[in-house]
Amino acid sequence: MIVITIKYDHLIGKVEDEMDKKQLSDITYSVLDLSPVLKGGTAADSFKNTADLAVHAEKWGYHRYWLAEHHNNTGIASSATSLLIGHVASHTSTIRVGSGGVMLPNHSPLVIAEQFGTLESLFPERIDLGIGRAPGTDQMTAYALRRGPMSDGRDFPEHLAELRSYFQPENMGREMRVRAIPGEGLNIPVWLLGSSGYSAELAGILGLPFSFASHFSPENTLPALQLYRQSxxxxGSLDKPHSMVCVNAIAADTDEEAAYLATTLKQYHLNLIRNTRGPLEPPVDNMDEMCSDYEKAILQHKLSLTIIGSPEKVKKEIETLAQETQVDEIMFNAQIFDHQARLRSFEIIADIMKG
Structure with missing residues (x-):
């Protein structure tokens, strides 16, 4: 029994001797983009940066480029997620593009089936449909989206089943039933996304691929992955478990530069703690001056699985993450203020993952 001690407190665990050693070159690597709105910038600027990053990500060998649904947040421009997926897909040619994710309780399953059926028809064999059950916003905004009683999530499996049914080819030709046109008969991979055990277990039971949000729920990473595999x-989608984790990763040519760039990410999470969402802030020289001891403790916990550093440091931490989680894919999120620095971070990570 080999014991691996990691800097992330919640991921101190054990890896069996007989377990295959994960080679980074064997792990699929992808991008999560919230299309952040920068301080002093606009959503239009964010969309240009998103398209540019996607073009570079495709060139650097990233497998997927996912956009996430959030609402009523002046720092995130990806609220109309399916539209932005089309924008990215139209600027690229081979990279898979999808949702990380679409929050199903906010939408009619039929509408999502039609939207993603349209995307798959426009960009064949390139569209992923990642589904989450959280609102992606506050309760007041969720009500504005839904115009009905708030769901506690108990109906999520039924809504998911309805959504998946619209893609089934056996619906074709039947009379007097609701059908998704386009959508019907199309092979659109459905992923379940989660930050706890609920979606992990459901994905396992349904035999679907599962992606865990380690970038904001690090403490639940290993328990959720274990639950997914056990259940x-x-x-028809998978014959064995297929898992992915999403982590924050900020790489630069030196540890010092990466730490400086990472203060933007820390300010972003500090604003979430204070419920003062806003545009992405430029980096600062000293985060300690901005936080109370209590806030520092929360930040340390929330970002305990965040990877920050030079290529050597980042490679070591990604390797440890791969061994500890035994995932098939790793998705990287980078809240970096300067667009060129953000591109450089993803380029460094791509070079690491290629081995």
Missing amino acids: FRAS
Whole structure:
């Protein structure tokens, strides 16, 4: 039994001797983009940066480029997620583009089936549909989106089943039923996304691929992945579990530069703690001056799985993450203020993952 001690307190665990050692070159690597709005910038600027990053990510060998649904947040421009997916797909040619994710309780399953059926028809074999059950916003905004009683999530499996049914080819030709046109008969991979055990277990039971949000729920990473694997049942989608984790990662040529760039990410999470969401802030020289001891403790906890550093340091921490989680894919999120620095971070990570 090999014991691996990691800097992330909640991921101190054990890896069996007989377990295959994960080679980074064997792990698929992808991008999560919130299309951040920069201080002094506009949503239009964010969309230009998103398209540019996607073009570079495709060139650097990233497999997927996912956009996330958030609402009523002046620092995130990806609220109309399916539209932005189309924008990215139109600027690229091979990279898979999808949702990380669409928050199903905010939408009619039929509408999502039609939207993603349209995307798949426009960009064949390139669209992913990642589904989450959280609102992606506050309760007041969720009500504005839904115009109905707030769901506690208990109906999520039924809504998911309805959504998936619209893609089934056996619906074709049937009379007197609701059908998703386009959408029907299309092979659009459905992923379940989660930050706790609920979606992990459901993904396992349904035999679907599962992506865990380690970038904001690090403490639940290993328990959720274990639950997914334990509950997995083979399906028409998968014959064995297929898992991915999403982590914050900020790479630069030196540890000092990466730490400086990472203060933007820390300010972003500090604003979430204070419920004062706003545009992405430029980096600062000293975060300690901005936080109380209590806030520092929360930040340390929330960002305990964040990877920050030079290529050597980042590679070591990604390797440790891969061994500890045994995932098939790693998705990287980078809240970096300067666009060129953000591109450089993703370029460094791509070079690391290529081995």
